[in-house]
Amino acid sequence: MNPFESSTRITPFLWFDENAEEAVEFYCSIFKNARRIGELxxxxxxxxPKGKPLTVTFELDGQRFTALNGGPYFKFTEAVSFAIRCDxxxxxxxxxxxxxxxxxxESQCGWLKDKYGLSWQVVPKQLPELIKNPKAMQAMMGMKKIELGELEKAAKS
Structure with missing residues (x-):
């Protein structure tokens, strides 16, 4: 069975120029629970490029992705991002x-773009509850990386 047949029904496909394998190695090095599943x-x-796979399937913390060597036609935008809930x-x-x-x-409010241009939101699990408080929301709007202690302090003031 190929990796696509055993995949979840919905799998994000990530379009890379010709460095899909390099990107997969990068992402798998960042997440502790990561694995390369297969390639096509x-x-x-x-x-x-000759000798390179068309696609590479991988998993990060249980979420399956497929990286595509698709050529230089499309680039990532902030319209799609992946949120990492941090403890x-x-x-x-x-x-x-x-x-x-x-x-x-670095961007704003816990958002960033990695070296491939893919957008991520790196946020503490408490964020949704904290930003219900207008002062905490205002504090977050002035941050790049989220600073949990500052948000908690703003929420209590």
């Missing part, structure tokens, strides 16, 4: 640091 080679596929500030700091490394870009 399709001889003659347009814009797929502590240390976890926020760790994911933030790894995902912004080597050319990633």
């Amino acid at each position: 080679h399709a001889d003659g596929a347009p814009h797929t 502590s500030q240390a976890e926020v700091d760790e994911y933030w640091s790894k995902l912004t490394a080597d050319g990633g870009q």
Whole structure:
């Protein structure tokens, strides 16, 4: 059985120029519960470099993805992002640091783009409850990386 047949019904496909394998290695190095599942080679596929797979299937914390070597036609935008629910500030700091490394870009309110241009939201699990408080919401709007202690302080003031 190929990886696609055994996949969940809905699987995000991530379009890369010709560096899908490199991106999969990067993502699997960041998440502790990650694995590369398989790849599909399709001889003659347009814009797929010779010897490289057309797709690479992988899993991050139980979420299956497929990375596609699709050529230079499409780029990621902030219109789609993946949220990482973090259990502590240390976890926020760790994911933030790894995902912004080597050319990633910080954005606002816990959002960032990794070096491939894929958008992530790195947020503590308490965030939805905290930002119900207008002062905490205002504090978050001034942050790049979420600082849980500052949000908690703002929510109590």
